[in-house]
Amino acid sequence: MPYLTKRDLSRLGFKSLGDNVRISNRASLYHPERISIGSNVRIDDFAVLSAGEQGIHIGSFVHIAAFCGLFGQERITLNDYSGLSSKVCIYSSSDDYSGNSLTNPTTPDELRKPTVAPVALGRHVIVGAGATILPGVTLADGCAVGAHSLVTKSFDQLSIVAGIPARFVKKRSESLFSLEPAVHV
Numbered sequence: 001m002p003y004l005t006k007r008d009l010s011r012l013g014f015k016s017l018g019d020n021v022r023i024s025n026r027a028s029l030y031h032p033e034r035i036s037i038g039s040n041v042r043i044d045d046f047a048v049l050s051a052g053e054q055g056i057h058i059g060s061f062v063h064i065a066a067f068c069g070l071f072g073q074e075r076i077t078l079n080d081y082s083g084l085s086s087k088v089c090i091y092s093s094s095d096d097y098s099g100n101s102l103t104n105p106t107t108p109d110e111l112r113k114p115t116v117a118p119v120a121l122g123r124h125v126i127v128g129a130g131a132t133i134l135p136g137v138t139l140a141d142g143c144a145v146g147a148h149s150l151v152t153k154s155f156d157q158l159s160i161v162a163g164i165p166a167r168f169v170k171k172r173s174e175s176l177f178s179l180e181p182a183v184h185v
Contacts, residue, residue, distance in 0.1 A: 018060060038062065038080065052092065054118065072135065077120040081180065085129040085147070092119045092135050122157070124176050144172050
């Protein structure tokens, strides 16, 4: 996979950019001036990061796999050691599908009633392929989301969740937290 060079990355004008950041030259980045990225981050082919007014914050040791999408008007946060498997979508805003308002960004704002709320993934959160996370969701440290799940609400630390809508399945092992310092050695 061909990555953007350090020079390419610096020209994009990120809000902040750490060391050892590898972004595919096939990824799409909208409003990079609203995107902050820590160190040791990889963003793969065809990922789309579209930062709204509140921006996107990506911590360190984060992987965003191919075909992922981060979209919305509110802040999206991926904390350290989190990872998105391919085709994960995260939305910090979503149109009202009830029929009581109009939809899509080409419609005048006064005719729309989108849901707008920040999304945050804690440390060591892993999201399985094809999962979707909707506005207002916080996944606490260590959560794991099963493939093709629809996450409509927040979950506590170390929760393994799956389904449509996602439901608690069981607790994840705490041992992953003790492995974190070994990465820095």
